[in-house]
Amino acid sequence: MTMNVNKAGFEQRLARISSGRQFVPDGVVVARPRAVPAKKAPRLGNALYPLSIVMAFFLGLFTLFASRYARFHLLGGAGAGADVLADYLAMDMAMSMVVSFVIRMATNMKSPEHLAAKGLGIGVAALCMHMAVHRAPGLFGLIFSDAWVRGVIASTQPNSILFLTIGG
Numbered sequence: 001m002t003m004n005v006n007k008a009g010f011e012q013r014l015a016r017i018s019s020g021r022q023f024v025p026d027g028v029v030v031a032r033p034r035a036v037p038a039k040k041a042p043r044l045g046n047a048l049y050p051l052s053i054v055m056a057f058f059l060g061l062f063t064l065f066a067s068r069y070a071r072f073h074l075l076g077g078a079g080a081g082a083d084v085l086a087d088y089l090a091m092d093m094a095m096s097m098v099v100s101f102v103i104r105m106a107t108n109m110k111s112p113e114h115l116a117a118k119g120l121g122i123g124v125a126a127l128c129m130h131m132a133v134h135r136a137p138g139l140f141g142l143i144f145s146d147a148w149v150r151g152v153i154a155s156t157q158p159n160s161i162l163f164l165t166i167g168g
Contacts, residue, residue, distance in 0.1 A: 055109075056117035062121075069143065130152050
């Protein structure tokens with residue numbers, strides 16, 4: 001007798017499982033399942049990827065400028081003239097790498113292409129920022145100081161690239 005009852009209960013469970021219904025005890029409220037919306041494909045596809053590499057380059061330019069700005073104000077305005085060329089160039093690039101690493105952690109620019117573009121931006125800014133000082137001394141005088149701008153202009157030539165800290 002118990003064998004027939006157990007067999008009947010087993011067959012009822014198999015029928016319930018095969019029908020797809022779930023057993024819900026009395027008093028339990030089950031919410032209706034929600035349909036998960038399908039993700040939309042981006043309209044632009046991968047068109048913003050080249051722009052992100054250009055932005056990484058400009059981010060590298062900005063990080064060197066920001067590190068020079070921070071160093072200038074932390075050291076009390078030191079670093080005018082020849083000091084900009086020789087003494088602080090390595091420090092500026094190292095600080096830029098640290099700032100770039102922090103920005104890398106905060107953004108999604110982690111690919112080798114983005115890292116190379118940021119490094120190129122840091123290098124270009126390190127070698128060519130003095131040209132921007134020659135072209136806009138008033139703006140840099142507001143940001144840094146007039147003495148710093150005069151020192152950079154006196155120690156560098158306007159259309160030169162600093163290579164091995166020698167203004168050509």
